[in-house]
Amino acid sequence: MSQEGGPRRAWLRWLPLAVLLALSLGIAAAGGARLLDLDRIAEARASLQAAVAEDRARAIGLMTLVFVSGVVVSIPAVTVALTALSGLLFGTLTGALISVGSATTGAMIVFSIGRLAAGDLIRRRAGPRLGRFAEGFRRDGFGYVLTLRLLPIFPFWMTNLTPAAFGVSVRSFFLATLLGLTPGAFIFSGLGAGLDELFTAREATRAACLDAGGTDCAVGLDLRSLVSPTLIAALAGLAAFALLSVYLRRRLERRTLRA
Numbered sequence: 001m002s003q004e005g006g007p008r009r010a011w012l013r014w015l016p017l018a019v020l021l022a023l024s025l026g027i028a029a030a031g032g033a034r035l036l037d038l039d040r041i042a043e044a045r046a047s048l049q050a051a052v053a054e055d056r057a058r059a060i061g062l063m064t065l066v067f068v069s070g071v072v073v074s075i076p077a078v079t080v081a082l083t084a085l086s087g088l089l090f091g092t093l094t095g096a097l098i099s100v101g102s103a104t105t106g107a108m109i110v111f112s113i114g115r116l117a118a119g120d121l122i123r124r125r126a127g128p129r130l131g132r133f134a135e136g137f138r139r140d141g142f143g144y145v146l147t148l149r150l151l152p153i154f155p156f157w158m159t160n161l162t163p164a165a166f167g168v169s170v171r172s173f174f175l176a177t178l179l180g181l182t183p184g185a186f187i188f189s190g191l192g193a194g195l196d197e198l199f200t201a202r203e204a205t206r207a208a209c210l211d212a213g214g215t216d217c218a219v220g221l222d223l224r225s226l227v228s229p230t231l232i233a234a235l236a237g238l239a240a241f242a243l244l245s246v247y248l249r250r251r252l253e254r255r256t257l258r259a
Contacts, residue, residue: 087193
């Protein structure tokens with residue numbers, strides 16, 4: 001009885017991770033990432049903004065649900081794209097808050113799944129370099145997770161599963177994720193808020209072309225249209241964020257070599 005129960009419990013531990021992996025691969029194969037393409041967002045902008053104007057609370061709830069789901073199934077670049085979309089639809093502050101709350105919730109779900117099963121696999125396959133990271137996580141889980149969150153160079157799913165595998169506490173992971181995601185959330189939400197001006201300018205240009213009897217009025221995204229006070233402020237913040245990321249990456253590399 002106990003011999004049957006052991007394999008069964010192990011199988012149940014792996015089941016959530018297997019389901020998550022299957023969903024991620026299925027969405028990737030179906031082209032789920034293309035749903036967040038800038039041109040698609042531009043086409044749907046009017047209907048999305050109308051839905052927000054009709055019932056803002058429900059729109060925020062739906063946006064949060066989509067955001068959490070996207071993070072859990074690890075759609076590529078989902079955090080940046082949906083943060084920008086949140087900024088476009090709800091403004092910089094609300095968009096950033098939606099991003100931080102949703103991304104943290106999704107990360108906690110993946111982290112919890114990783115604690116069940118992924119830890120065993122990663123520990124068994126850990127080489128010397130990964131072993132150094134494991135030691136770093138054990139010494140300073142909060143600091144390592146915070147650094148990885150601030151660095152936009154690692155896949156989001158990796159920064160959720162690796163801390164789970166190396167025994168980072170739930171409290172440290174939650175706090176580091178919440179703090180680490182906040183700067184980028186405000187920056188990319190600000191960029192998204194500025195996209196409304198870009199889309200409006202593009203539509204005005206296209207309408208003027210049609211009124212003049214033009215036949216080829218397709219208008220691409222013009223970088224000069226990005227020059228607006230909102231976008232200038234957001235890009236300045238992005239530049240500062242990039243410099244901070246470079247510094248943190250070098251610091252992380254030095255700490256790994258010393259470990």
